[in-house]
Amino acid sequence: xxxxxxxxxxxxxxxxxxxxxxxxxxxxxxxxxxxxxxxxxxxxxxxxxxxxxxxxxxxxxxxxxxxxxxxxxxxxxxxxxxxxxxxxxxxxxxxxxxxxxxxxxxxxxxxxx
Amino acid sequence: xxxxxxxxxxxxxxxxxxxxxxxxxxxxxxxxxxxxxxxxxxxxxxxxxxxxxxxxxxxxxxxxxxxxxxxxxxxxxxxxxxxxxxxxxxxxxxxxxxxxxxxxxxxxxxx
Numbered sequence: 183x184x185x186x187x188x189x190x191x192x193x194x195x196x197x198x199x200x201x202x203x204x205x206x207x208x209x210x211x212x213x214x215x216x217x218x219x220x221x222x223x224x225x226x227x228x229x230x231x232x233x234x235x236x237x238x239x240x241x242x243x244x245x246x247x248x249x250x251x252x253x254x255x256x257x258x259x260x261x262x263x264x265x266x267x268x269x270x271x272x273x274x275x276x277x278x279x280x281x282x283x284x285x286x287x288x289x290x291x292x293x294x295x
Numbered sequence: 296x297x298x299x300x301x302x303x304x305x306x307x308x309x310x311x312x313x314x315x316x317x318x319x320x321x322x323x324x325x326x327x328x329x330x331x332x333x334x335x336x337x338x339x340x341x342x343x344x345x346x347x348x349x350x351x352x353x354x355x356x357x358x359x360x361x362x363x364x365x366x367x368x369x370x371x372x373x374x375x376x377x378x379x380x381x382x383x384x385x386x387x388x389x390x391x392x393x394x395x396x397x398x399x400x401x402x403x404x405x406x
Contacts, residue, residue, distance in 0.1 A: 186337070224299075224383050224396030225338065238393055273337050282326060282387070284394070286337025 186287035188274050194293045200262035203290045207276030216259050217273040225273055264294045299386055299397035307403040311373055316400045318384035319366045325389045327367045332381040374404045
């Protein structure tokens with residue numbers, strides 16, 4: 183069974199530029215999560231989707247971050263404009279509805295210079 | 296947001312030694328999970344504990360959920376170099392479905 187796919191794996195941009203990350207969850211998983219993991223810290227939830235609806239985006243910096251899951255499958259996370267403190271690994275995870283088990287992708291490492 | 300504190304933050308031991316990692320909070324969680332993360336990869340779920348006082352074993356790993364569901368521990372017996380990685384605890388809030396992660400314990404097992 184294919185796991186959670188993410189691209190790109192690495193991205194380097196300058197501050198004030200924009201960037202987008204893509205995630206393809208495991209087939210059949212209705213719930214999709216985006217996490218931010220800063221070096222030396224645990225992952226922090228940015229947004230949770232149930233199908234194509236937002237369940238929790240309370241920790242998403244909405245002035246610069248946006249995310250969508252239009253058809254309830256793939257998702258994109260965008261940062262515009264990026265700041266130095268956005269340098270982190272962005273992890274996508276998916277799960278069956280109401281399941282304890284989240285499956286994580288390999289992440290996208292973003293460096294903002 | 297409920298906070299989880301992990302200790303120690305870093306641990307370097309020799310192969311064959313035993314170790315315990317702790318995860319503590321002042322808040323109650325409906326369940327608690329332990330993950331292991333290797334460089335360049337996402338976290339992988341090791342175990343989920345739900346009941347206060349619950350103990351689960353996974354080969355040489357023993358996980359315990361505190362009676363009050365505020366803390367947990369991970370004990371590894373006879374550690375091996377393959378156990379090297381970042382161990383993360385994560386609690387599910389009682390008021391919702393959000394998973395809150397601790398900052399992790401970086402374990403290095405030297406041959």
